Amino acid sequence: MTVEITEATRFDLDIxxxxxxxxxxxxxxxxSRLPTYSEEGLIxxxxxxxxxxxxxxxxxxxxxxxxxxxxxxxxxxxxxLAKGADAGRTLAEILGRRDGYCGxxxxxxxxxxxxxxxxxxxxxxxxxxxxxTGAALAAQAQGTDNVAVAYxxxxxxxxxxxxxxxxxxxxxxxPVIFVCENNHFAQSATLEEMVAQPDLRRRGEAYxxxxxxxxxMDVEAVSNAAAEAVQRARSGQGPTFIVADTYRYLGHMAxxxxxxxxxxxxEQWKGRDPxxxxxxxxxxxxxLDEAQLKAIATSALxxxxxxxxxxxSSPFPDVSSAFTQVSExxx
Amino acid sequence: MNKPAQQLTIWRALNxxxxxxxxxxxxxxxxxxxxxxxxxxxxxxxxTRKMADVFGKERVRDTPISEETLIxxxxxxxxxxxxxxxxxxxxxxxxxxxxxxxxxxxxxRYMFGGQFSTPLVVRSNGxxxxxxAAQHSxxxxxxxxxxxxxxxxxxxxxxxxxxxxxxxxxxxxxxVFLEHKALYYDKGPVTKELIPxxxxxxxxxxxxxxIVATQLMTKxxxxxxxxxxxxxxxxxxxxxxxxxxxxxxxxxxxxxKTRHLLVVHEAVRDFGxxxxxxxxxxxxxxxxxxxxxxxxxxxxxxxxxxxxxxxxVIPSAQNIVDEALATVGRHxxxxx
Numbered sequence: 001m002t003v004e005i006t007e008a009t010r011f012d013l014d015i016x017x018x019x020x021x022x023x024x025x026x027x028x029x030x031x032s033r034l035p036t037y038s039e040e041g042l043i044x045x046x047x048x049x050x051x052x053x054x055x056x057x058x059x060x061x062x063x064x065x066x067x068x069x070x071x072x073x074x075x076x077x078x079x080x081l082a083k084g085a086d087a088g089r090t091l092a093e094i095l096g097r098r099d100g101y102c103g104x105x106x107x108x109x110x111x112x113x114x115x116x117x118x119x120x121x122x123x124x125x126x127x128x129x130x131x132x133t134g135a136a137l138a139a140q141a142q143g144t145d146n147v148a149v150a151y152x153x154x155x156x157x158x159x160x161x162x163x164x165x166x167x168x169x170x171x172x173x174x175p176v177i178f179v180c181e182n183n184h185f186a187q188s189a190t191l192e193e194m195v196a197q198p199d200l201r202r203r204g205e206a207y208x209x210x211x212x213x214x215x216x217m218d219v220e221a222v223s224n225a226a227a228e229a230v231q232r233a234r235s236g237q238g239p240t241f242i243v244a245d246t247y248r249y250l251g252h253m254a255x256x257x258x259x260x261x262x263x264x265x266x267e268q269w270k271g272r273d274p275x276x277x278x279x280x281x282x283x284x285x286x287x288l289d290e291a292q293l294k295a296i297a298t299s300a301l302x303x304x305x306x307x308x309x310x311x312x313s314s315p316f317p318d319v320s321s322a323f324t325q326v327s328e329x330x331x
Numbered sequence: 332m333n334k335p336a337q338q339l340t341i342w343r344a345l346n347x348x349x350x351x352x353x354x355x356x357x358x359x360x361x362x363x364x365x366x367x368x369x370x371x372x373x374x375x376x377x378x379t380r381k382m383a384d385v386f387g388k389e390r391v392r393d394t395p396i397s398e399e400t401l402i403x404x405x406x407x408x409x410x411x412x413x414x415x416x417x418x419x420x421x422x423x424x425x426x427x428x429x430x431x432x433x434x435x436x437x438x439x440r441y442m443f444g445g446q447f448s449t450p451l452v453v454r455s456n457g458x459x460x461x462x463x464a465a466q467h468s469x470x471x472x473x474x475x476x477x478x479x480x481x482x483x484x485x486x487x488x489x490x491x492x493x494x495x496x497x498x499x500x501x502x503x504x505x506x507v508f509l510e511h512k513a514l515y516y517d518k519g520p521v522t523k524e525l526i527p528x529x530x531x532x533x534x535x536x537x538x539x540x541x542i543v544a545t546q547l548m549t550k551x552x553x554x555x556x557x558x559x560x561x562x563x564x565x566x567x568x569x570x571x572x573x574x575x576x577x578x579x580x581x582x583x584x585x586x587x588k589t590r591h592l593l594v595v596h597e598a599v600r601d602f603g604x605x606x607x608x609x610x611x612x613x614x615x616x617x618x619x620x621x622x623x624x625x626x627x628x629x630x631x632x633x634x635x636x637x638x639x640x641x642x643x644v645i646p647s648a649q650n651i652v653d654e655a656l657a658t659v660g661r662h663x664x665x666x667x
Binding site for chain 2: 110113117124130135138140165167
């Protein structure tokens with residue numbers, strides 16, 4: 001591609017890795033296939049796709065580097081992929097295979113990648129908040145300028161740990177960015193049902209944490225907010241709370257009857273689709289043409305195809321591994 | 332270059348271990364409530380005394396009362412590569428941080444396929460005896476010993492407190508380090524040598540009965556042994572010092588000699604760790620036992636406040652004497 005690189009095009013081009021559009025498209029394709037794998041019996045237990053929410057993970061990760069930490073949640077594949085996790089090894093973990101990042105011991109809700117600072121997707125709602133706060137404490141105590149990100153949903157804002165962590169991060173000026181992906185449903189419970197004061201941003205403010213609302217369906221908006229938060233954290237000015245307004249198109253997990261929402265509401269949100277929006281802007285501003293957009297879509301498809309092939313052909317772990325790595329054996 | 336042992340109280344020994352470990356590894360941090368601002372500036376029982384003066388408030392942090400976040404942040408800091416000690420004022424309060432300890436730290440190595448070490452020590456105190464009542468006196472060590480991935484240390488002497496705390500901090504595994512609140516002012520010789528986790532200590536040698544006990548119960552077993560000795564029962568006392576990893580071999584070889592076993596702990600007897608030691612011994616030493624092993628523990632009741640009530644629910648030296656006689660098949664009760 002021979003487009004001039006400006007600030008406005010930094011999402012569009014393969015500068016140091018895939019463009020934002022390519023990354024979002026890859027995540028979309030990756031996540032969209034999960035329900036099928038569940039139906040085919042390739043995935044055991046629960047897996048939670050984040051189709052529709054791609055702009056948050058990609059926008060936030062744009063501001064991060066490998067040495068920064070990320071603590072994710074149960075809907076966390078996008079957080080991993082956006083932080084640089086390999087799609088094949090991520091999927092292999094979701095399918096419980098030997099070549100998964102955790103050798104098939106973790107599965108969808110426990111994908112951790114130490115060299116990428118990924119402290120794991122997590123099966124406990126809100127648990128990543130404490131872990132990220134700790135990673136930020138480690139960064140501060142060791143005198144590095146690394147930062148930590150906690151991703152969590154609107155449901156997790158009702159866990160006590162968030163109140164504690166906001167306060168701790170604020171008094172110690174910890175380099176942590178609290179990213180709430182407000183997708184409006186805690187499994188099936190609406191935010192309006194579960195909180196009396198739905199302006200979540202005010203919760204951060206109440207603890208002295210600079211807090212900002214952002215359109216979570218706009219990757220540039222997310223990225224700008226994240227860049228500011230990361231800059232604040234790296235320069236010793238402490239935490240930020242980002243509330244990203246977003247939506248998941250698929251059910252909470254495979255088999256969700258979705259009786260808690262209407263098809264119209266889902267369609268309405270699809271009108272704000274983050275991938276279509278970015279594609280349109282790139283096209284309108286002639287950064288990319290139709291052929292280039294198509295090439296990006298094809299490349300995402302190819303990437304996920306090969307991830308699928310890799311994961312499906314990976315053997316199941318050796319049963320003996322079930323009994324190892326519980327503790328470091330120091331004796 | 333063995334230096335002569337110093338006489339130290341347990342809290343001083345713990346304090347010395349922290350100072351020495353923080354000097355040796357400048358990346359280690361500790362956090363907890365009132366660590367530098369209480370009493371003479373060393374936390375509720377003085378264990379962190381002068382640490383902030385020596386190592387600074389960046390590494391020695393006073394925290395808000397937020398146990399859930401302290402323990403999970405401790406786990407996160409450790410996973411991110413910082414050796415972290417969290418002091419929880421009373422072990423009862425650790426239950427507020429159960430997620431960080433049990434769901435996160437304990438499983439971090441295993442569920443991510445061995446990628447992460449989690450060098451976290453959660454220090455606290457358990458045990459009864461000083462009138463702190465139901466929510467400040469529990470002995471909850473069995474809960475943690477039950478969780479795969481956690482190490483559990485229960486030191487009962489100043490020397491063990493020093494050597495085991497240093498080993499716990501050096502450990503790459505999350506460790507629950509439970510001190511005993513009634514023993515902080517007990518004095519003993521401290522050699523300042525590291526003690527590996529998973530090695531029992533023979534607290535008294537004897538030939539007729541093996542008593543396995545920790546902390547306050549080791550102390551009472553030693554008192555009971557004096558009485559029993561006068562009655563012709565020679566007691567050997569084993570202090571496992573760590574419940575996980577646990578050292579059954581030392582117990583087996585003792586039981587092979589004495590042919591009798593009694594386990595005494597301050598944790599509630601039912602479903603307590605004593606059952607684990609008894610069961611292992613029965614399987615391994617069945618043919619060498621002269622009588623059924625027995626176990627003692629606290630009554631199945633919360634710890635009451637009033638002094639006589641508190642004493643009533645915890646095994647006393649006299650209770651241990653009685654149970655010891657029953658174990659060796661002598662049911663005569665004599666007054667202490």
